[in-house]
Structures are given as C-alpha cells and as structure tokens.
Amino acid sequence: MLFESTRGGDKAKTFEEVLLKGLADDGGLYIPTEWPRADITKLRECNSFIDIAKLIVPLFTESSYKKEEVMTLLENTWHDFEKSDLVGIKKVNEDIFIGELFHGPTAAFKDFGLQLCAAFFNKALEKNNQTAIILGATSGDTGSAAIDACKEYKNIKTFMLLPEGNMTDIQRKQMTTVNQENVFVLNINGTFDDCQDIVKSAFKDKSFLKHDQVLLAVNSINWTRIIGQICYYFYLCMKINNFSKQLSFSVPTGNFGNVFACYSAMKLGLPVKKIAVAVNENDILHRFFSRNLYKKELVNETLSPSMDITVASNFERLIYDFYLERDAETCKNFFDNFPNSPISLSEDVWKKTYDLFCSSSIGDIETTKIMKKIYKDFNYVVDPHTAVGLCVSKIFGGPINSDLVALSTAHPGKFLDSLKLAEIPTFEKHHTLSEVLNKEEYSYSLEADQEQVFNFIKRNNH
Numbered sequence: 153m154l155f156e157s158t159r160g161g162d163k164a165k166t167f168e169e170v171l172l173k174g175l176a177d178d179g180g181l182y183i184p185t186e187w188p189r190a191d192i193t194k195l196r197e198c199n200s201f202i203d204i205a206k207l208i209v210p211l212f213t214e215s216s217y218k219k220e221e222v223m224t225l226l227e228n229t230w231h232d233f234e235k236s237d238l239v240g241i242k243k244v245n246e247d248i249f250i251g252e253l254f255h256g257p258t259a260a261f262k263d264f265g266l267q268l269c270a271a272f273f274n275k276a277l278e279k280n281n282q283t284a285i286i287l288g289a290t291s292g293d294t295g296s297a298a299i300d301a302c303k304e305y306k307n308i309k310t311f312m313l314l315p316e317g318n319m320t321d322i323q324r325k326q327m328t329t330v331n332q333e334n335v336f337v338l339n340i341n342g343t344f345d346d347c348q349d350i351v352k353s354a355f356k357d358k359s360f361l362k363h364d365q366v367l368l369a370v371n372s373i374n375w376t377r378i379i380g381q382i383c384y385y386f387y388l389c390m391k392i393n394n395f396s397k398q399l400s401f402s403v404p405t406g407n408f409g410n411v412f413a414c415y416s417a418m419k420l421g422l423p424v425k426k427i428a429v430a431v432n433e434n435d436i437l438h439r440f441f442s443r444n445l446y447k448k449e450l451v452n453e454t455l456s457p458s459m460d461i462t463v464a465s466n467f468e469r470l471i472y473d474f475y476l477e478r479d480a481e482t483c484k485n486f487f488d489n490f491p492n493s494p495i496s497l498s499e500d501v502w503k504k505t506y507d508l509f510c511s512s513s514i515g516d517i518e519t520t521k522i523m524k525k526i527y528k529d530f531n532y533v534v535d536p537h538t539a540v541g542l543c544v545s546k547i548f549g550g551p552i553n554s555d556l557v558a559l560s561t562a563h564p565g566k567f568l569d570s571l572k573l574a575e576i577p578t579f580e581k582h583h584t585l586s587e588v589l590n591k592e593e594y595s596y597s598l599e600a601d602q603e604q605v606f607n608f609i610k611r612n613n614h
Contacts, residue, residue: 153214155182155375158472159487160480168216168276171269171376172284174369175355179488180480181469182375184212187419192395195386201238202226204390205383209268211420212379217275229271230264232257232300234583238264239384241391244530247554248545250538251388258300258326259563259582260293260458261410264384265377270301270308272376273368277307285361285609286310287354288370289347291406292319292458293562296326298370299335308368309334311609313347314595316340319457322566322585329591336612342600343451344461350602357602360609372409373465381413385422388557398425402558404541405429406459408437408466410559415470418508428544428552429511432456432519437464440495441511444502447494455516455570456536458562463491474508475501510551514543522548523574533571533579535564 155165161178163185170182188211198204205226210219217225230238233256240252256263277284286308288298295312302308312327314337327337340347351371354360358367372378389395401424403411411429418424429437432454440446451462472483475497486495496502514522522539525547526532534542538560544550545558563582564571571579598604 153188153212154185156185157181158183158468158480159484166215167213171216171272171374172276172366172368174367174374175352178484180484181373181466183469183473187416188212190386190420190422192421195390196394198390201230201383201387204387205229208383208386208420209379212375221275225271225275230256230267233263239387241388242532244526244532247556248542248547249388249392249557250532250534250560251384251557252560253384254560254563254582256297257584258293258296259566259585260297261381261384261559261561262293262297263301265372265380265409266294266297266301266370268380269370269374269376270305273302273308274305277366282364282366283307283362284309284366284368285613286368286370287313287351287609289313289315289344289351290327291315291344291460292323294371295337296323299327299330299337303330303332303335306334309336309613311336311338311605313338313340313350313605315342315344315347317343317453320566320569322568322588323457325588325591325593328593328595329588331592331594336608337595338605338608339595339597340600340605341597345451345463346600348461348463348465350600350605353602354606357606360606360613362613365613371465372407378409378413378416381410382417382420385414385417389422392557395423398423398555400424400426400428400552400556402428402430402541402544402552402556404456404459404537404559404561405431405437406434406461406464408464408470410561412466412469415474415508424508425555426552427509428541428550429509430541430544431511431513432459432540433513433515434460434462435513436462437467438511438513440467441505441509444496444499445494446490446496448491454536455519455567455573456540458537459540471495475504510544512544512550514540518543520570520574523570523576527574527576533564533576534560535562535567536570537561
C-alpha cells in the first residue's frame with residue numbers, strides 16, 4: 153500500500169513518509185494509490201474496537217511496518233477513555249442511533265485519530281533518531297486532543313495556535329491548563345483561517361526546525377488521523393447490525409475529515425447507504441452538495457464552534473477520488489487556484505452527488521430547538537454539533553427516514569452556555585471536563601503574523 157498526492161506531484165510514498173510529511177510537496181493531500189478491501193467475514197467475528205482496528209489499520213501501514221509491530225502498537229494506542237470499548241451507542245428510536253465518540257480524555261472524537269497519530273509519530277521518531285515539532289491550528293477540539301495525545305512523548309514539542317473568539321472556556325482551558333515543558337499554547341489575534349494559513353506557510357518554510365527535526369501535521373490533512381476515524385465507522389456497524397445491512401451516517405463537519413473517513417470506510421467495504429454532510433451556517437459544503445458551488449465566504453461565529461471554518465481542507469480528497477476519478481491535473485488546477493476561483497464541476501460529474509451524499513445547514517435557533525426536543529422527547533442530552541448532525545433525520549424534516557447513525561462528536565459538557573439556551577438543566581458529566589475549570593492557565597499572546605510565530609518557536613526550540 154503506497155500513497156499519492158491529489159495534485160499528481162508526489163507518488164509512491166510509504167506510510168511513514170505520509171505520516172511524517174502531512175501535506176504533499178505539491179500542496180495536495182495524500183490518499184492511498186488504491187483502496188484496500190476490508191475482510192467483512194473477519195470483521196463480523198470482532199468483539200471490540202481494538203479487534204476492528206487490528207483488521208483496518210494494517211491495511212495502510214504495510215509499506216513501513218510489519219503487521220506484528222502494528223498489532224503491538226494498537227494494544228496500547230488508545231488510553232484514558234471512560235468506556236472500556238471507547239465508543240458509546242445510544243438508540244434514540246427505531247430509526248436513529250447516536251454514535252458517542254466523546255468518551256476519550258478530551259471529550260471529542262479527535263482523540264481517536266490523534267492518539268493513533270501520536271503512537272505512530274513516536275515509533276517513527278525513535279526509529280529514525282529524530283525529534284519533532286507539531287504546529288497546529290484549532291477551532292475547538294483538535295488542539296486539546298493533539299496536546300493530550302503527544303504530551304507524554306518527550307521527543308515531540310507541540311505549538312498550538314488558538315484563534316481569538318468563538319471557543320468555550322472549557323475548550324480553551326483544556327489546552328491552556330497543560331503545564332508541561334513540551335507544550336506551548338499561542339493565543340492568536342485573528343481567525344481560525346489566519347491560524348491555518350500560518351500552519352500551511354510553516355510546512356513550506358520550516359526555517360525554525362533544527363537539523364534533526366521534522367514538522368508534523370495534526371490537522372486532518374494527516375492521513376493517519378483518517379485511519380483512526382475509519383475504525384469507528386466499522387465498529388458502529390458491527391455493533392448495530394453486524395454488517396447485515398446498509399446504514400446512513402450523518403456527520404457534523406467543518407474540515408471534512410470525518411466525512412472523508414466515512415467515505416473511505418465505504419470504499420473499504422462498509423455497507424453505507426447515504427452520507428449526510430451536516431453543517432452550521434458556515435455552509436460552504438452545503439452549497440457545494442446542494443448547488444455545485446464551492447466558494448469561500450466570511451466565517452460566522454455559531455454555537456457549534458468546531459465547524460466555524462470557511463474552507464474544508466479534506467474536501468480536496470473527495471473531489472479527486474469520487475468526482476474526478478483521480479484526474480490529478482484537473483484537481484491541481486481547481487485547488488491551485490482556490491479560493492481566488494470558486495470550484496464548480498460539470499453538471500454530469502456533480503450529479504454523482506445524488507448516489508451517495510446529501511447535506512443540510514442550520515443556524516443557532518434550529519440547533520437549540522433540536523437540543524431541546526431530543527432532551528424533552530428522549531431524555532438525552534446532545535451538544536450543538538450533534539444537534540446539527542441530527543437535523544438530517546425525518547424527525548426534523550430532513551431527508552433520511554431510517555437506519556440513521558448520527559455521530560456525536562463532542563460531549564455536551566463542553567458547551568454549558570448552549571445547554572442553558574436549550575433549557576437543559578442536567579447532563580451526565582464527563583470524567584475530565586470539570587477538572588480543568590479551576591486550573592491555572594499557561595499561554596502566550598501573539599498577532600496573526602507568521603514571523604512572530606516562527607520566531608517564538610525558534611526561541612523555545614531548545
């Protein structure tokens with residue numbers, strides 16, 4: 153199994169090369185050169201998430217690691233989850249299941265992909281006698297999951313950029329209360345997109361690195377994160393019907409990594425009927441799936457801040473594989489010129505959307521109504537992102553009638569103000585969230601200026 157870039161410049165890369173590079177040299181994203189097939193017969197015999205992972209992860213890693221090495225790594229990869237089997241499943245009614253992905257140490261789905269990344273990062277760095285810097289941007293949950301996953305590895309220093317504004321106190325404090333010598337939280341006077349631009353520039357510049365260092369990507373451009381997320385789609389299907397029939401998945405999304413993981417699981421053989429792309433009023437993805445227009449607009453702050461982004465980085469992978477059928481030249485032309493030139497496909501190509509995808513976009517008022525109704529009718533509390541995902545159900549006038557799995561990507565305890573708006577008085581607490589509120593914060597304030605950020609890294613890279 154080797155990997156190639158969506159823009160055609162990088163080809164035949166090994167798993168370890170893709171793990172450590174993150175973004176391809178030509179600006180594209182890595183994707184497997186061909187899709188492996190999962191063994192559904194063996195998957196039906198699995199009993200746990202780890203059993204599933206042991207059948208899925210090695211499909212992508214064989215170019216760099218022996219299967220036995222990967223099996224050993226997977227035994228110890230996912231840690232500090234409050235559920236022994238990592239994922240919870242709530243049956244809302246006969247037609248709707250909720251996949252609870254928030255039982256990890258940072259109470260969000262990103263623990264799955266980032267703990268897998270961290271384990272492989274450490275393995276590769278030790279093997280190559282290297283150290284690493286992580287430079288990431290976060291709109292809410294990526295930063296805390298990356299910091300938590302990597303903080304115990306002394307060969308990795310993490311610098312996390314937090315945009316000013318729309319992040320809850322708990323989300324911020326999950327990052328700023330980590331007092332370790334290899335963790336630096338930078339409050340950036342700018343938007344998430346400003347932070348993301350600095351991170352992208354860093355992967356071209358790298359002047360702040362020492363000679364034995366690599367720069368690691370923890371945003372969902374890193375393929376290893378996608379692998380970790382593919383695993384829970386197979387786990388959910390195994391638990392719900394043991395792969396006996398197709399399920400539809402509703403995925404609340406911003407950067408599109410979680411949606412692409414679902415698409416990837418389908419390419420591996422998961423029985424998927426529909427993938428619903430659910431977004432808040434930052435609706436660049438909904439505009440594409442409903443109107444064939446992928447155009448950057450200004451970001452709006454909402455009750456679901458992890459989705460408050462204007463460009464969905466992973467979307468390029470879907471355009472390349474699903475719509476363009478791996479026409480790298482056309483894909484390169486699209487994304488080399490984006491966002492200055494919006495993307496619209498030919499009508500015949502775009503119509504493929506109807507075969508697999510649907511989409512929805514709702515605002516804060518509708519989000520709050522869904523949270524309130526789920527609590528009132530089913531005595532179950534969801535966070536705002538999960539509420540956005542649930543809007544595709546027929547209960548809320550959405551297009552999916554039955555066999556729907558809505559992904560719950562974050563614990564409601566992260567969004568106390570939203571719970572008050574929805575008049576939800578109580579909820580089941582998460583095992584780590586309440587601890588951070590009273591801890592001292594450690595962070596640094598910088599302008600949205602890459603020279604300032606790079607100089608800060610140089611000063612602290614010793």
